[in-house]
Amino acid sequence: MSEFIGDNSHTGSSDESGTYDEWIPSFCSRFGHEYFCQVPTEFIEDDFNMTGLAQEVPHYRKALDLVLDLEAMSDEEDPDNDQPVSRSIIEHAAEQLYGLVHARYILTKPGLQAMAEKFDHKEFGTCPRYYCAGMQMLPCGLHDSLGKNTVRLYCPSCQDLYIPQSSRHLCLEGAFWGTSFPGVFLKHFKELEDYVDRKAKETYDLRVFGFRINDEAPSGSRMRWLRQYPATEDEQREYEQCEFRIPSL
């Protein structure tokens, strides 16, 4: 029912089309969807970019039409489908479809540019680690298929993964950003790596009244390696030996 109302206002009078809610902008501006960038419809319309997605998303055609705001037309084209699917199921499929396209789009040049803008505005949040001094983070998935993990945030400065601070980002599907995004982003924007290399590498030592805790104590330092960088010449040599594998001790 609401579909027809929406459609009427769209086609009926062209001057009213400003009030018509396009699916992609409204999806991206939804509360908690701050990590999404807008994928241009041309990208989605290109079948090449959608290769393989029909198998991953149920009701692929209808979902695609919903994303591209073509919903009513497909109802007419699809008369043999006698079982109408409820709108919420299609809506869910559309979100999945958009998310998976989004994961592909952000690896392209314009997609990286759009994400870089969000990165610069700290829209993905900043690293909670104190010594990273508010470094911006990048969203990242741990799997490329749906339903495995929620989104994580990668800090280019400490090269570690964090859970989003706000609970509204905790339920976002990780596959909507994909496993390759931080890597491609780092390789595309070389200046980011240079900036991180130049950053001061501070670490924290647990102290009691100014004295460091002995390594042999259970609370002694065990994780220093995680934030360690080769500093001395010996360490630099050791680092070079690690180029392809860990040299045996």
Added chain:
Amino acid sequence: MGDVEMAEAHEEVVDTTDSSEYVEFWIDLFLGRKGHEYFCDVDTDYITDRFNLINLQKTVNKFTQVIQYIVDELDDTILEQMSSARLEQLENDARKLYGLIHARYIITVKGLQKMLQKYRDADFGRCPRVYCNFQPLLPVGLHDIPGIDCVKLYCPCCEDLYIPKSSRHNSIDGAYFGTSFPGMFLQAFPEMVPKHPVKRYVPKIFGFELHKQAQLARWQELQRQNLEEKLVGRGIDLSGYGGFKK
């Protein structure tokens, strides 16, 4: 002694709810304030013991009055005579002094016990690092002098420092917890030291690790193996707490 008094006074509050004389204790009010979730409640007899207050006299004006105000022993007549500006000053001084006493109290046996309960309830939040698996954090200051930096959170799992998630915790002075607290805490309760996760993240493109990051990760893993070998060589058991989780 002080506990008994407190308990009696509490009963009094319950018994006579309509009497305005014991509305609420200053400490309880302070602890109940939003953003003060990290603080534990300091015994009144600890606060009133002069020995524990050595070198704190100069941190606030009218020291004795502030102490009396914190433990609710300041006469109402004195309070009524005070100007609103002076009252505000008194309240701020009381908060600062309570914080500084708190930093000393939480590294005593009793204070550590209270903080242990808060740590178990994860009152200080949990580590945002993915591989730390929601490890509860411990508050720590980077300076013992007030007014320099706000409180930070120490993760016993990755041994790193984090900024509190909520902005209202970001305005709490780090000196109110002190630089020694997590060290003292983990020394006192070594069984609270978690196993350290070895797993880590290396960015990948289509399944292939980025070379530079992977090389660094390999070198860091080598450092870890060296450390493990050194510790095992010294006869330290790494299978229990404080060891590595593989």
